[in-house]
Amino acid sequence: MVSKLRSEDLRSEDLRSEDLMLVVNRGVSGEGMTANRIRGRSSRCHSYEGSARCWSGSQYYGTYYDFQTANPHLGSIDFDNTIESVRVTGIWLFYDHEGYNANTPDPTAMFWSYGVGYSLTIPEEYKNTATSLRPAGCVGINDDCWNVYEGLYFAGSTFAGTAEMSDLSFLGFDVFSIILTGKSAWTFCENVFYGGPCVCMYPDTDHVSRTLPVYLDVGIFPTVDHGMLHVKSIRKGCYGKRITSTTPRLSAGPQQTNGGYDSGSGGK
Numbered sequence: 095m096v097s098k099l100r101s102e103d104l105r106s107e108d109l110r111s112e113d114l115m116l117v118v119n120r121g122v123s124g125e126g127m128t129a130n131r132i133r134g135r136s137s138r139c140h141s142y143e144g145s146a147r148c149w150s151g152s153q154y155y156g157t158y159y160d161f162q163t164a165n166p167h168l169g170s171i172d173f174d175n176t177i178e179s180v181r182v183t184g185i186w187l188f189y190d191h192e193g194y195n196a197n198t199p200d201p202t203a204m205f206w207s208y209g210v211g212y213s214l215t216i217p218e219e220y221k222n223t224a225t226s227l228r229p230a231g232c233v234g235i236n237d238d239c240w241n242v243y244e245g246l247y248f249a250g251s252t253f254a255g256t257a258e259m260s261d262l263s264f265l266g267f268d269v270f271s272i273i274l275t276g277k278s279a280w281t282f283c284e285n286v287f288y289g290g291p292c293v294c295m296y297p298d299t300d301h302v303s304r305t306l307p308v309y310l311d312v313g314i315f316p317t318v319d320h321g322m323l324h325v326k327s328i329r330k331g332c333y334g335k336r337i338t339s340t341t342p343r344l345s346a347g348p349q350q351t352n353g354g355y356d357s358g359s360g361g362k
């Protein structure tokens with residue numbers, strides 16, 4: 095399965111249902127109220143299995159929206175610079191600018207959160223900053239899956255897949271950041287058909303398990319010092335020099351068993 099989601103494709107008239115299913119639920123939760131269960135999950139087999147509930151207030155109070163896929167401009171639902179707490183399943187990326195920080199001078203202005211039903215009040219410096227958001231990964235939250243991004247810190251256009259790709263010449267962008275899920279290592283090569291210099295990465299930034307058998311293995315590489323001019327092919331397994339994620343973790347509370355939170359070290 096290969097899914098394509100490019101930021102320039104996100105004009106409303108171009109939306110394909112398998113790429114974008116914007117808000118599926120909206121509500122208000124607060125004192126004395128219980129948040130509604132997520133409704134309206136799509137039965138389409140191509141839907142992302144993960145989800146994110148995002149609240150306007152800390153500690154899961156206030157207005158919330160449920161997301162299962164990308165939203166390039168939260169202002170379209172009057173939720174710009176509003177999110178203060180989240181509950182995520184899968185990996186979710188939150189950007190300070192529209193269109194996933196494409197063409198912004200500081201791509202580090204973003205944060206991410208991942209887990210399995212992981213709840214988090216966003217640290218002060220990132221509260222009320224999210225202007226666009228999207229999940230990373232493929233259909234199943236722990237599919238063996240790679241995501242490549244046009245910019246540092248997962249900015250701009252992206253492309254994802256669960257299969258080897260012998261020729262990525264069509265991609266139209268160089269790869270500056272990568273996210274992996276699942277159990278498999280992936281090898282990224284400078285030339286087509288797995289030629290030239292290659293590097294390999296594992297989804298070993300973190301391992302999350304909450305309720306067996308739900309697992310989430312993530313490899314988060316906001317900067318990839320692969321030393322290559324391009325990435326032209328992707329091979330399953332490890333067939334090159336291994337690169338490890340060196341991103342410092344900024345933990346936001348205990349998370350060994352239920353999720354994780356990371357923030358770009360240079361983020362703001």
Ligand SMILES: [Ca+2]
Pocket residue numbers: 175189190191222223224225
């Ligand atoms: Ca913003």
